Amino acid sequence: MTPATPTTIAQPLPLADGVQGIVADWSSDQRAFKNVPWGKAMMWIFLLSDTFIFSAFLISYMTVRMSTVEPWPNPSEVFALTLFGKQVPLLLIAIMTFILISSSGTMAMAVRFGYQKNKQMTFILLLITAALGATFVGMQAFEWITLIKDGVRPWGNPMGAAQFGSAFFMITGFHGTHVTIGVIFLIVVAIKVLRGDLDHQRPGFLTGRKGNYEMVETMGLYWHFVDLVWVFIFALFYLW
Amino acid sequence: MAYVAHDASVFAPPAEVGEMELYHPKTWLGKYVWSQDAKVIGIQYAITAIGIGLVALVMSWLIRLQLGFPDSFSFIDPSNYLQFVTLHGMIMVVYLLTALFLGGFGNYLIPLMVGSRDMVFPYVNMVSYWVYLFAVLLLVASFFVPGGPTGAGWTLYPPQAILQGTPGATWGIILMLVSLVFFIIGFTMGGLNYVVTVLQARTRGMTLMRMPLTIWGIFMATVLALLAFPALLVSAIMMLFDLLLGTSFFMPALVSMGQQSEHAGGSPLLFQHLFWFFGHPEVYIVALPAFGIVSDLLSVHARKNIFGYRMMVWAIVAIGGLSFVVWAHHMYVSGMNPYFGFFFATTTLIIAVPTALKVYNWVLTLWHGNIQLTVPMLFAIGFIFAFIHGGLTGLFLGNVTVSVPLSDTMFVVAHFHLVMAVAPIMVVFGAIYHWYPKITGRMLNEGMGKFHFWATFLGTYAIYLPMHYLGFLGVPRRYYAVGGTDFIPASAQSLNAGITIASLLVGAVQLVFLYNLVWSYFKGKPSGGNPWNATTLEWQTADTPPKHGNFGATLPVVYRWAYDYSVPGADQDFIPQNVPAREVART
Numbered sequence: 127m128t129p130a131t132p133t134t135i136a137q138p139l140p141l142a143d144g145v146q147g148i149v150a151d152w153s154s155d156q157r158a159f160k161n162v163p164w165g166k167a168m169m170w171i172f173l174l175s176d177t178f179i180f181s182a183f184l185i186s187y188m189t190v191r192m193s194t195v196e197p198w199p200n201p202s203e204v205f206a207l208t209l210f211g212k213q214v215p216l217l218l219i220a221i222m223t224f225i226l227i228s229s230s231g232t233m234a235m236a237v238r239f240g241y242q243k244n245k246q247m248t249f250i251l252l253l254i255t256a257a258l259g260a261t262f263v264g265m266q267a268f269e270w271i272t273l274i275k276d277g278v279r280p281w282g283n284p285m286g287a288a289q290f291g292s293a294f295f296m297i298t299g300f301h302g303t304h305v306t307i308g309v310i311f312l313i314v315v316a317i318k319v320l321r322g323d324l325d326h327q328r329p330g331f332l333t334g335r336k337g338n339y340e341m342v343e344t345m346g347l348y349w350h351f352v353d354l355v356w357v358f359i360f361a362l363f364y365l366w
Numbered sequence: 367m368a369y370v371a372h373d374a375s376v377f378a379p380p381a382e383v384g385e386m387e388l389y390h391p392k393t394w395l396g397k398y399v400w401s402q403d404a405k406v407i408g409i410q411y412a413i414t415a416i417g418i419g420l421v422a423l424v425m426s427w428l429i430r431l432q433l434g435f436p437d438s439f440s441f442i443d444p445s446n447y448l449q450f451v452t453l454h455g456m457i458m459v460v461y462l463l464t465a466l467f468l469g470g471f472g473n474y475l476i477p478l479m480v481g482s483r484d485m486v487f488p489y490v491n492m493v494s495y496w497v498y499l500f501a502v503l504l505l506v507a508s509f510f511v512p513g514g515p516t517g518a519g520w521t522l523y524p525p526q527a528i529l530q531g532t533p534g535a536t537w538g539i540i541l542m543l544v545s546l547v548f549f550i551i552g553f554t555m556g557g558l559n560y561v562v563t564v565l566q567a568r569t570r571g572m573t574l575m576r577m578p579l580t581i582w583g584i585f586m587a588t589v590l591a592l593l594a595f596p597a598l599l600v601s602a603i604m605m606l607f608d609l610l611l612g613t614s615f616f617m618p619a620l621v622s623m624g625q626q627s628e629h630a631g632g633s634p635l636l637f638q639h640l641f642w643f644f645g646h647p648e649v650y651i652v653a654l655p656a657f658g659i660v661s662d663l664l665s666v667h668a669r670k671n672i673f674g675y676r677m678m679v680w681a682i683v684a685i686g687g688l689s690f691v692v693w694a695h696h697m698y699v700s701g702m703n704p705y706f707g708f709f710f711a712t713t714t715l716i717i718a719v720p721t722a723l724k725v726y727n728w729v730l731t732l733w734h735g736n737i738q739l740t741v742p743m744l745f746a747i748g749f750i751f752a753f754i755h756g757g758l759t760g761l762f763l764g765n766v767t768v769s770v771p772l773s774d775t776m777f778v779v780a781h782f783h784l785v786m787a788v789a790p791i792m793v794v795f796g797a798i799y800h801w802y803p804k805i806t807g808r809m810l811n812e813g814m815g816k817f818h819f820w821a822t823f824l825g826t827y828a829i830y831l832p833m834h835y836l837g838f839l840g841v842p843r844r845y846y847a848v849g850g851t852d853f854i855p856a857s858a859q860s861l862n863a864g865i866t867i868a869s870l871l872v873g874a875v876q877l878v879f880l881y882n883l884v885w886s887y888f889k890g891k892p893s894g895g896n897p898w899n900a901t902t903l904e905w906q907t908a909d910t911p912p913k914h915g916n917f918g919a920t921l922p923v924v925y926r927w928a929y930d931y932s933v934p935g936a937d938q939d940f941i942p943q944n945v946p947a948r949e950v951a952r953t
Binding site for chain 2: 152153154155156157158159160162164165167168171172174175176178179181182183186189190193194195196280281287288289291292293296300335336
């Protein structure tokens with residue numbers, strides 16, 4: 127067998143503009159998406175599938191909100207924090223959202239430094255992203271505890287329709303799990319970056335494929351997706 | 367002037383990516399058990415799927431025994447009967463056909479037919495199989511828990527699926543739902559691999575429009591599965607919450623067994639929408655690989671190019687897209703806005719257009735072909751028969767006014783068994799007879815094969831044609847016994863008995879097939895590398911069966927489409943895909 131060369135070659139290819147470029151790509155030889163590594167293509171397709179999962183969750187939530195006969199609790203009141211004796215609606219959620227969106231920024235910077243092969247900065251920014259993500263999960267845990275203390279349970283709550291608690295715990299729980307998994311993988315990738323695994327193309331434990339800095343971008347895709355989903359949850363669950 | 371083939375090139379473009387790295391195990395266990403080779407994983411998938419499928423086959427016998435000869439078998443009580451009906455359906459659709467077509471044939475054929483050394487992420491691919499096996503084991507475990515497996519019907523409709531009184535409402539339904547969740551996780555790992563391999567890891571010269579239709583079918587079915595299974599995953603999670611946490615997503619307030627339930631305000635219709643948003647694409651997840659494979663079987667064994675290749679590809683894509691907007695035709699009697707019924711009936715009938723296009727193209731492929739009545743060809747023709755019959759009754763059932771009186775009768779059972787049980791399983795058999803020589807290096811015994819075909823083909827017709835008539839009489843499905851119902855004549859019972867005898871015989875004939883698989887592995891005629899004189903890449907490998915890495919020292923280079931059979935002027939009646947124009951022998 128001929129000696130193995132890297133599985134991904136990222137040299138820019140001349141592309142036609144606009145729709146013609148898309149058609150040329152799709153109908154072309156060997157690869158439908160030029161210069162897209164396997165891992166990145168796989169992540170995109172996985173995220174498409176995951177989009178359907180979250181869509182199904184959110185549509186189901188909207189359906190039960192319509193089907194239930196009890197009044198729906200007012201999210202601005204339920205998710206209000208009492209600060210200096212004043213009720214501030216959605217304060218915690220606003221901070222959580224701000225933190226998560228900021229983590230998308232640090233992630234994007236990590237990707238940029240990754241492609242510059244700046245190990246130090248990539249490592250630091252990945253860790254900051256992970257820390258922001260962990261903060262988000264921590265604040266979500268605080269929110270859960272507050273609500274549970276207020277008597278909100280998956281099967282019922284004192285404010286109104288039981289489905290409020292069911293949908294809340296299910297959707298934020300599923301999203302929080304995504305964030306937690308993301309934090310774990312951010313830390314894993316950060317350690318790989320610091321150890322120089324991506325410079326030496328050391329094979330990864332999960333894929334068996336050689337490591338490279340495109341992995342940071344693939345990780346980033348997942349992270350941005352999790353943030354984007356939160357925007358929809360925020361809009362459809364908390365603001366509505 | 368020399369004859370110009372449909373789509374052949376003189377040169378192949380240069381390689382865009384380097385050689386794929388392969389993990390070469392050193393131990394026997396690493397090679398054949400914890401294998402990362404897509405071919406071994408495919409065979410593992412196939413054996414597991416066929417194994418659990420045999421369990422479902424036995425359950426179908428028990429269902430038929432009860433229906434054909436009620437009051438004769440004391441060991442089938444009403445609960446058992448419902449459990450058999452449920453598990454038979456669920457296993458056959460999800461754990462057998464989906465796993466066999468995508469996990470089995472997909473793993474074995476995709477890398478070989480697109481000219482790749484393996485799937486893009488072999489480790490993930492291996493984990494996919496083990497998660498699938500775990501899902502199967504969870505399903506099997508549900509037979510041994512208190513109360514047995516769930517008897518809610520394969521659609522698992524709430525509220526009854528999780529109410530006390532339904533068989534298996536304590537443990538069986540939990541194991542069923544958890545097993546489905548694991549099946550979906552396992553499938554997603556494999557499915558991502560199949561899609562990325564087809565899109566990004568083809569060999570030089572293999573454009574998308576030169577891929578064999580087998581790959582197109584499996585590819586599109588995998589895309590459908592990746593987008594449809596999420597709805598099932600979500601509904602399984604929500605039903606588990608209703609069951610274990612006492613939420614009310616699907617559960618309205620109701621009185622069950624004299625007691626007011628603790629649920630209130632949920633929507634049972636929501637589950638039906640989620641389920642069928644998965645359930646209808648699932649039909650095409652099973653059908654599209656069958657469409658693709660049968661196209662190749664017909665072309666190879668009629669020694670003629672497939673008729674209308676590009677239209678066949680577009681039909682697969684169109685069916686895939688349309689399959690997501692027809693789901694509520696399963697819910698005409700569930701209570702929907704009539705305009706919804708109008709919309710879904712229209713889309714359902716539109717999907718018949720690309721489907722009919724495919725049927726015409728299959729028949730036109732046979733037209734003036736040099737038809738070899740080999741066993742795979744017989745099964746392919748059998749598929750066309752079963753699919754046309756099942757498809758036509760589908761048009762009946764797609765119309766709201768016709769569908770409503772026929773809902774939940776034996777007519778529906780006959781329809782979907784012909785179209786998505788008999789038709790795909792014909793292709794499964796045809797495909798196994800076709801590719802067995804590549805997998806083992808030996809031919810399957812032809813005599814046994816022909817007996818297997820005729821007995822299966824005629825036998826399944828003996829089962830399902832009369833069943834349509836039972837449906838017209840109004841015989842309901844899923845009933846343990848109809849007893850002395852006035853509108854059902856006594857002769858319906860004799861028909862039922864006849865169907866039962868036919869189904870027992872068809873089931874028994876499958877033992878001949880299993881025997882053939884084992885016998886031929888040791889004593890079958892050696893096949894050589896390309897016994898069918900086929901053009902696609904898997905028949906051009908250096909070794910048969912292909913070794914890990916598939917193609918020996920160098921990857922094949924593709925110069926033409928997959929259907930150059932009986933090309934005028936060429937010496938041989940087939941030109942493999944990896945033969946450049948200047949090397950075709952002509953006289």
